[in-house]
Amino acid sequence: MAEKAYTPRKRFGDRATDWLYPALTFFGAIVLWQLVVVATDIHAIVLPAPTTVVARMYSAFSVLAENTMPTVIAIVVGFLGALAVGLPLAILIAASSTFEKSCYPLLLGSQGVPKVALAPILIVWFGFGFLPKVLIAALIAFFPIVIDTVAGLRSIDPGYIYLTRSMGASTAKIYWRLLLPNALPHMFAGFKVAMALAIVGAIVGEMVGANNGLGYIVVVANGNLDMALVFAALVWLVAISLLLTGLVELIERISLPWSRKSRNQFMDHLRA
């Protein structure tokens, strides 16, 4: 057989430059920030230097650590709640045209509601604490999950449907063995956006009405003109959000090795 099997190129992350370049840019920006603060002698209430922020993070370590779990739990529960509602809804929309006609336009229209602005209402209804921030996180994470799952379920070549019908497969089987696995790359794109939004939702919830969590720390520190702690909490949040979105990415890589590889095969041709 003269034909050769295709060998995929290295994945992102396998080459040293994949990590080195962004790291250099990052440290360059930090150094610039430090230099600007030192050179202009700007007050720490306005813009603390990176070194001040790091020092404050160290001194406030226990406060930050204590308030991490409430935020992380709110994000994760909100995200999972959005999945629990969004996935069945998306399958219903894809499977039933009656359901699609009655719900989908309303769902799209409801995106005009600024969900963050619902926070005060939710607090009136559910009080200060855990529930409102979870609800806000779930509300804004829910939309990309539904949209991308519906798009994924529909992204099937009709030839596959003909093929499976000729195999005598039931509709349920076609969903499980064909449509859902085929939709997973689309769905994960939605999950990643949803995770990022769940983080925003939980933080907003904490800023508007909560008695713990990193969003709450930001508000309190701001009130105390402790700008170094505000920045320290923000850096902390960035780390958490990188970890959580990275976790979604990791689950994608492990569970769908085919998606990355078959996609990279085409992308390699577009890249230098």
Place this chain on the structure above:
Amino acid sequence: MIEISGVNKWFATKDGTVTALENIDLEVGKGDFVSVVGPSGCGKSTLMMCVAGLMPPSAGRIAIDNRPVAGPVTDVGIVFQDALLLDWRNVLDNVLFQIEMRDLSKADYIDRARALLKQVGLSGFENKHPWELSGGMRQRVALCRALVHDPPLLLMDEPFGALDTLTRDQMNIDLLHLCEGSNKTVLFITHSISEAIFLSDRVIVMSQRPGRVVEDIRISFDQERKLDVRSTPRFGEYEKRIYDTFRNLGVLSG
């Protein structure tokens, strides 16, 4: 085996009704390898979709083994122009997809799946994934998937249309070997005249839209069907006859 009588198919489009098939009458006997050739857009794929029960004819009737076709025919293996493999399954599991979807036991068919892959030169590739294969290899996997449950009927819609000439020749030979002695009925849609003659017991020639059957040619050769058969005078006569038909229809000029 297949009886098609008075089949018409029209589609409603923005510019009015388009007739894709007009009064098709055709009988395909058990164990026959029948090719349908015609210019693109002549409705030959539509005809196959109707036979497979995946598209209802607008008028007329189709029966397979005396049973009228009223929904998807399942006692069949189908190969389309696109291999339609599942990216998340390796080669062997793609072949066995047929078995899973039919609720048959994979254990009973795994040996047959491996044997078929070996016959088309893919032994050693069982654990590769579709994206690691060339177009010809993918189509071979699709062919094995269509045959793994040993269906009495094989429907093929321009299965080798997207392949280069050399790969196509090899696939033709592979297909003949796979069908040899199995007494399968094959309905093979193609736009390649030489492919149709090389493979078939009968070649059905269709006109451009609206698609009608204009010729029904029995093909037989004195010698075994190997690529050499294509340079025999008999083969040339068949080819000339089909080309003349297309010329008379105005599909070809000059």
